[in-house]
Amino acid sequence: MRYISTRGEAPALNFEQAMLTGLAPDGGLYVPETLPHFSREELAAMAGQPYSEIAFRVMKPFVGGEIEDDTLRRIIDDTYATFKHEAVVPLKQLSHDHWLLELFHGPTLAFKDVALQLLGRLLDHFLAERGEKGVIMGATSGDTGSAAIEGCRHCDHLDIFILHPYQRVSEVQRRQMTTVLADNVHNIAIEGNFDDAQAIVKASFADQAFLDGTRLIAVNSINWARIMAQIVYYIAAGVALGAPYREVSFTVPSANFGNLYAGYSAAQMGLPVKQLVIATNANDILHRTLADNDFSKRELLATLAPSMDIVVSSNFERLLFDAYARDSDAVRDLLARFQQQPAALAEAPLERLRARFASHRVDDDTILEVIREAYQRTGELLDPHTATGYRAAEVAGAGDGTPMITLATAHPAKFEDAVVKAGFEGAALPDSMSDLLSREERYEVLPAEVSAVQAFVARTRR
Numbered sequence: 001m002r003y004i005s006t007r008g009e010a011p012a013l014n015f016e017q018a019m020l021t022g023l024a025p026d027g028g029l030y031v032p033e034t035l036p037h038f039s040r041e042e043l044a045a046m047a048g049q050p051y052s053e054i055a056f057r058v059m060k061p062f063v064g065g066e067i068e069d070d071t072l073r074r075i076i077d078d079t080y081a082t083f084k085h086e087a088v089v090p091l092k093q094l095s096h097d098h099w100l101l102e103l104f105h106g107p108t109l110a111f112k113d114v115a116l117q118l119l120g121r122l123l124d125h126f127l128a129e130r131g132e133k134g135v136i137m138g139a140t141s142g143d144t145g146s147a148a149i150e151g152c153r154h155c156d157h158l159d160i161f162i163l164h165p166y167q168r169v170s171e172v173q174r175r176q177m178t179t180v181l182a183d184n185v186h187n188i189a190i191e192g193n194f195d196d197a198q199a200i201v202k203a204s205f206a207d208q209a210f211l212d213g214t215r216l217i218a219v220n221s222i223n224w225a226r227i228m229a230q231i232v233y234y235i236a237a238g239v240a241l242g243a244p245y246r247e248v249s250f251t252v253p254s255a256n257f258g259n260l261y262a263g264y265s266a267a268q269m270g271l272p273v274k275q276l277v278i279a280t281n282a283n284d285i286l287h288r289t290l291a292d293n294d295f296s297k298r299e300l301l302a303t304l305a306p307s308m309d310i311v312v313s314s315n316f317e318r319l320l321f322d323a324y325a326r327d328s329d330a331v332r333d334l335l336a337r338f339q340q341q342p343a344a345l346a347e348a349p350l351e352r353l354r355a356r357f358a359s360h361r362v363d364d365d366t367i368l369e370v371i372r373e374a375y376q377r378t379g380e381l382l383d384p385h386t387a388t389g390y391r392a393a394e395v396a397g398a399g400d401g402t403p404m405i406t407l408a409t410a411h412p413a414k415f416e417d418a419v420v421k422a423g424f425e426g427a428a429l430p431d432s433m434s435d436l437l438s439r440e441e442r443y444e445v446l447p448a449e450v451s452a453v454q455a456f457v458a459r460t461r462r
Ligand SMILES: *Cc1c(COP(=O)(O)O)cnc(C)c1O
Pocket: 110, 111, 112, 144, 221, 253, 254, 255, 256, 257, 258, 259, 260, 307, 308, 385, 409, 410
């Protein structure tokens, strides 16, 4: 399998290279040159199989023979053994035709574990084969850094450094990162805000001399292996509810669009999908683009669903690449204009997107209303991200008889603020985390200076 850049000016890579590279050198994102396709018989044969078996069958063609089957199976088995539910991603019925796909049974209680638990293990495998070490650097505003840390804590060939703004993340969020006491896990509290932390990470990727030749690796949502791991649960949920013999629909709380892009890919690969519904919070660039052809940046809003607070949706570029019939010149041109000023899509690509996706924006007041309403109607306490999906699914037509699968992207205990604001006492952390507030913590407080952070990374990596 070969991977090509959406901007058309970087060399094609194999799976391992695409994974280790992250962003293409031309600024684009890697996508498979051609997607694998599953026949009806192949899909039907996945129904009733364990999640890790479906994962193996779905991911094998993407890996393209670069990992031996036995090794790939072992990596997948290890990955999903970290989930606390035997079904890994259980489906829960909400009404006669509306289901929740619970993606939050991993170590940090949010869907990013599904991909990051795998990514860490895959990176470790390739680095071991090469006899190399790698360093991961990332910045977090609080709610996503822990998934990267949990995904790397067992990796012998990786050190991970996650920067968070000092005293600006909640205690639960901080502790989910800082109580991981593995030798290769390094938390840095930056005396500054999230943008300062992110700027330091960017500067470090731009000039890696401080690492003396060790590879710096990004695990953000543009890494293809994350999309690949996410395609699996669309197919698993689809065949569990009757595909390929009937269609299914999905609604996805969306921000950087990595999650729903995986759903779109699953449909391209043969899963019969009726509707794909984008749910956004008030940071609604995806919804505005589809509804009004308003592809423009707006100021960042802090919402009750903070993991969806974005200005630009990075994986949307992959979708644009297909909408523009894989014309990388057109994509490059559109994105260059978008960086400068409000942009608009050409007519044909916009029509293609509108034919495939519905979208809906859900503001904070509605999130609270939905949390209350869903609880009354189904007994399910939704987290604020999932609440955006629940509402968008209803607007888009859950109730039309086709199974609508809303992706539950986080456990409500992880975002207790919203749950309390909605009038509930709170949500209990699962047993495995009940002692989080008394565990030992470790982190380094550093000034918001590139040189201080780079000196610390160079000194403490193994
Ligand atoms: C990251 C995240 C999202 C958004 O997913 P994208 O792939 O960026 O669209 C939604 N909900 C939760 C809880 C998240 O952590």
